[in-house]
Amino acid sequence: MASTAPFAKMNGIGNEIIVADMRGRADRVTPAAALALNAGAATKFDQIMAIHDARTPGTAYFIDILNSDGTGAQACGNGMRCVVQALAAETGQKTFAFETVAGILNAEEHADGLISVDMGKPRFDWQDIPLAEEFRDTRMIELQIGPIDAPVLHSPSVVSMGNPHAIFWVDRDVWSYELDRFGPLLESHPIFPERANITIARVTSPETMVIRTWERGAGLTKACGSAACAAVVAAARTKRTGRSVSLVTPGGGSLHVEWRGDDHVVLTGAAECEFSGSFDPSTGVWARDTESAA
């Protein structure tokens, strides 16, 4: 059996995150461990953010991201905030440069406790999302669900924030759509060869939006940071909003997204630690720290 690694169960405005401390070791959290942790009531999660030693000079850590179905993800904005909060509490440091499979990203904890993550530049080319066939204009692609003559959701904008996102624009209350039914069908639609995160977005003013997301590999979540970024970029591209937008997410939390002039997208919001423990990264067998259980 591998030696155990410390972890913290955290959340980023309701997005359920496990931050695993894999520093100083060569193994990775396995898909089997992810599935086992997700099967437990206390450790059920949307993403595991595994902190590994840096691979590249100029970065502090490499972050490996797993979805609750054991698959990998290239980006997780809410999870990155949890990582920053955990490392800031441990080290007293406030700014960090991380590496993920999608590249290098910078993050910072502010004096008020909110955390900003620079999620990098969005990509719009159909090959980069990726889509299975050419669409010259990804501000709106042909895709619909529901009756052919009266589709319930249609013509999404698609964006890569390192990971693939489709944003469906709606006029009605976001809760009036059966995202639990349509989400899985759209996530695995053949147009998305690497599947996609599916968001419905209702723009409420040039600076505000309400979103709900069906996450690739995790299902319905209380918040999705990279989807918030994708939604704001897509809204600004289609002139639905400006480039600085506050979003309300299903957990009731709020996120702020700014698509800066240098093309970088910055996500700002809170993070919270629930409890800590240790786990076996190969099996997912875990125990709660006695201090935090008191």
Ligand SMILES: N[C@H](CCC[C@H](N)C(=O)O)C(=O)O
């Ligand atoms: N919850 C995450 C997104 C995870 C994305 C993942 N579901 C995928 O791309 O496979 C966030 O805050 O950005």
